[in-house]
Amino acid sequence: MPTHSNQTRAAVRCESCDAILVGEITPAGSIRPLGTSEDCVCGDGSFTRLKQPASSP
């Protein structure tokens, strides 16, 4: 197993087209989507990390 991978996977949303993707959050805090190119299919590379579903009432 690779031990040099400290990236965290999380659901991210494109700020441009609202596409939901699975991305990696690097230790530096940058987000890059997985399974596609570094940019969204819409050509924008701005992603926001979604809030993880916490305890629901």
Ligand SMILES: [Zn+2]
């Ligand atoms: Zn997009």
